[in-house]
Amino acid sequence: MPDPDVFVIGGGPAGLAAAIAARRRGLSVVVADGNTPPIDKPCGEGLMPDSRRAAREIGIELPDAEGFEFRGIRFLGESHSVQADFPNGRGLGLRRPVLHGALIETAVRAGVELRWSTPIVDLNAVRARWIVGADGSTSRVRRWAGLDAHISGSRRYAFRQHFAIGPWTEFMEIHWSEGCQIYVTPISRAEVCVVLISKTPGLHLGEALERFFPVLNVRLRDAAASSKERGAVAGRSRLQAVAKRNVALIGDASGTVDPITGEGLCLTFRQAAVLAEAMVGGDLAAYNRTHPRLAFRSHLMARTMLLLDHNRSTRKFLLGSLAWQPWIFRTLLHVHVL
Ligand SMILES: Cc1cc2nc3c(=O)[nH]c(=O)nc-3n(C[C@H](O)[C@H](O)[C@H](O)COP(=O)(O)OP(=O)(O)OC[C@H]3O[C@@H](n4cnc5c(N)ncnc54)[C@H](O)[C@@H]3O)c2cc1C
DSSP states (O other), X not given: OOOOSEEEEOOSHHHHHHHHHHHHTTOOEEEEOSSOSSOOOOOOOEEOHHHHHHHHHTTOOOOGGGSEEEOEEEEEOSSOEEEEEOSSSOEEEOOHHHHHHHHHHHHHHHTOEEEOSOOOOOGGGOOSSEEEEOOOTTOHHHHHTTOOOEEEEEEEEEEEEEEEOOOSSXXXXXXXXXXXXXXXXXXXXXXXXXXXXXXXXXXXXXXXXXXXXXXXXXXHHTSEEOSOOEEEEEEEEEESOSEETTEEEOGGGGEEOOGGGOXXXXXXXXXXXXXXXXXXXXXXXXXXXXXXHHHHHHHHHHHHHGGGGSOHHHHHHHHHHHHHSHHHHHHHHHHHTO
């Protein structure tokens, strides 16, 4: 069998998006993943309107009917709350395995060859014109290709669990408290996805709800958990370079934005389009140049949002100001999901 144009290591959202975008540009593509689908992963499961648009632009049709459309974002602090509608459509809450299934279906229809239960243990064994490392935040491809040099990074810790309770609002909610946040994404008429993010590795969802989020705790207390709690390392990281010779990184392997932005999947879809263009043009330098620009706004927004993480009085002042002048929050949200 001839070598493919593109060999993608990792069949998560980034690997599949890269494969779909490359295949649509006429390249032959193989994807190998050590796991078997559908693959679950702790994630907030919220696709912002710009993420949905970026998916559509590379030919991914999301199964909207299987998720829950939300109209905007609401921030809630100890004493104030503020909310705004998205300016450009609705967001979509979608269970991760459902998203994964839809991406697989699109990839198969596009003619991508998928190899599951196929962990790659040596880059030298892979034969293709281009190799794409889409093997997640602890990427081994990154190390093998000599792309591990970081510009910056910071760690936070996340726990995710689902609850069988109908969404009480059409907004995705972010609850702010002492050094931690919980965000709640409605993902169906009968279920919400709840994610805790904090700087404390051992802080689990149940303890955080009891100690820091009394109002939300009351709401969720009688709801049955519909999945097991799962942990993940979250946070942000930026690499000096994301491509070298014929190897390019995509998705979490190529750096991460703080999950509080809800922009991880959007970035991945946008990276896939730029990477496909670069591979068709025969030069990964363009991808290397454009990649940091794609994430610039998300990093900036994360830093701005995380001002609310500082302490109770700063949070009270900032959320109070936003509640008093809601147009500021509306403008920030509009910039965020452009
Ligand atoms: C707590 C949390 C909440 C988040 N919430 C949101 C949100 O609400 N909205 C949003 O847009 N984004 C969110 N994100 C970000 C989003 O989840 C990630 O950006 C996305 O999962 C990145 O996908 P990926 O394909 O790069 O990585 P992964 O999903 O980790 O996939 C990597 C794949 O590579 C495979 N693999 C690894 N090593 C090998 C190997 N050697 N050989 C073969 N296969 C291999 C693995 O099996 C896996 O399938 C969140 C992230 C976190 C941590």
